[in-house]
Amino acid sequence: MARFCQHKYSAGDIxxxxxxxxxxxxxxxxxxxxxxxxxxxxxxNGAMKHI
Incomplete structure (x- = not known):
């Protein structure tokens, strides 16, 4: 999730x-x-596990 936040929001966490x-x-x-x-x-199924 940190990579997604960095990609989307330019932050490590929200x-x-x-x-x-x-x-x-x-x-x-x-x-x-x-x-x-x-x-x-x-x-x-793997994506749902991450969520």
């Missing part, structure tokens, strides 16, 4: 008050499109 459906949806899309390991992308 307050819990700013978490909303839009944030969760964007994070879900980010996890699916930007795998940690290049040869091992996340599936829908």
């Amino acid at each position: 307050p819990l008050r700013q978490l909303n459906f839009n944030f969760v949806d964007e994070f879900y899309s980010y996890v699916l499109k930007n795998p940690i390991k290049p040869n091992d992308p996340c599936t829908k």
Whole structure:
């Protein structure tokens, strides 16, 4: 999640008050499109585990 926050907000972390459906949806899309390991992308179930 730190990589997503850095990419999206240029910050390492955000307050819990700013978490909303839009944030969760964007994070879900980010996890699916930007795998940690290049040869091992996340599936829908793996993305849901990260959330």
